[in-house]
Amino acid sequence: MGWSGQFRLKVTCRHCHEQFHWKPLPQGPKRDQEPIETLRIDSQNLVLIQEYDGTIDNARRFGKHVRIAWERIPQIARDSIVAHWKKTTGAPFIWLLENRSEWGGDGWAAAHGGTTLFVVDKVAAALPDEHLESLLIHEFGHFLFIAESDEHHCTDTGPNRMLQCEKLVWDLTGTWGVDITEAELWMRRYFIDNKAELQLRETPLPYEETRRGFVEKRAPILEKMATFEFPQKYFKFRGA
Numbered sequence: 001m002g003w004s005g006q007f008r009l010k011v012t013c014r015h016c017h018e019q020f021h022w023k024p025l026p027q028g029p030k031r032d033q034e035p036i037e038t039l040r041i042d043s044q045n046l047v048l049i050q051e052y053d054g055t056i057d058n059a060r061r062f063g064k065h066v067r068i069a070w071e072r073i074p075q076i077a078r079d080s081i082v083a084h085w086k087k088t089t090g091a092p093f094i095w096l097l098e099n100r101s102e103w104g105g106d107g108w109a110a111a112h113g114g115t116t117l118f119v120v121d122k123v124a125a126a127l128p129d130e131h132l133e134s135l136l137i138h139e140f141g142h143f144l145f146i147a148e149s150d151e152h153h154c155t156d157t158g159p160n161r162m163l164q165c166e167k168l169v170w171d172l173t174g175t176w177g178v179d180i181t182e183a184e185l186w187m188r189r190y191f192i193d194n195k196a197e198l199q200l201r202e203t204p205l206p207y208e209e210t211r212r213g214f215v216e217k218r219a220p221i222l223e224k225m226a227t228f229e230f231p232q233k234y235f236k237f238r239g240a
Contacts, residue, residue, distance in 0.1 A: 007050075007093065007103075007116060038066040038094055041082050053098035054121035062096055062124045062132070069136035073176060077144050077237045084114050084147030091115040092143075096124060100198060108187065108198070111139045114146030126190060126200055131183035134173075138180045141169035144237060160224075167225045168234075175238040185214050 036049040036059045052059035070078065085091040093116040097103070100120050103110050108123040110116075117139055124132060145153045145168055152164040170180065189205045191198060 007095065036060055036063045038063045039070040040067075041085065047092055047094065049094050049096060052096035052121065054096060054125060058121065058125045059096055062119070065129060065132050066094065066136055069133045069140065072133070072137060072178075073140055074237065074239055077140075080147045080237070081114075081140065081143045084143070088115045092117060095119070096121045098122075106195070108193075109135055109139050111142035111146065114143050117143075120198060122198070122200065123187070123191070127183065127186070131186050134178050134180050134183045137173055137176065137178045138169055138183075141173045144172070145169070145234075148234070150234075163221060163225055164228060167228050168230065171230045172234065172237060177239065181214075181218070185211060188214055 033051060034056055036052065036056070038047045038049060040046050049059055049063055052062070095116070095118050097118055098121055100106060100108070100110075100118070103112060103118045109119040112118060117136075119135075119139075123135075127135065142153065142165065145165070150165075150168065152161055152168060156164070158164075173180065187193065189207065189210050190201055192201055
């Protein structure tokens with residue numbers, strides 16, 4: 001299976017420790033790893049996972065839920081995302097990574113540039129099916145807004161940009177029958193998640209106490225975004 005795109009093109013020699021860059025090629029450098037299927041762009045184009053840092057069984061399960069999540073999105077939204085992917089050779093690029101620091105961000109997943117999906121392998125392995133699909137649909141929501149050149153995702157540099165991006169996706173995916181808050185609560189209970197580490201807890205936090213803290217922390221964010229209205233130009237992508 002080949003790499004493509006512009007990710008993981010830098011390598012370090014194990015002997016001299018000097019860093020080198022691969023010449024970008026449509027197929028990229030090769031690794032001896034069994035291809036894992038995910039979604040289909042159309043009848044001819046099947047998307048494979050670029051690479052997975054965990055077990056093949058987890059990659060297969062992940063690929064299955066990428067496909068299910070994709071099929072839960074309205075066709076009009078999928079069409080917009082696919083049109084954006086077709087502007088970049090080989091897109092989309094899907095990665096299951098051991099360490100989120102590779103993409104230079106935080107969280108458990110990222111929709112980079114509207115063409116690349118990064119997900120932390122240990123999170124994908126631990127999340128129950130319904131929460132994994134919620135996470136994936138949430139990221140596909142970001143793909144859509146990037147595909148539509150949404151100003152909050154693409155050009156805005158204001159202090160509330162990240163919150164506005166999240167609010168757009170919350171509101172949109174809510175009409176698709178998806179609420180990411182339960183997945184976020186599950187992650188808070190089962191994972192230690194801070195700048196220093198992202199690690200599965202030995203013992204989950206108690207449900208009721210964690211939920212209260214989660215709701216209290218989320219309340220000022222929702223209050224701050226209460227006047228941020230979902231733009232009418234995106235109404236066509238909403239579910240029934």
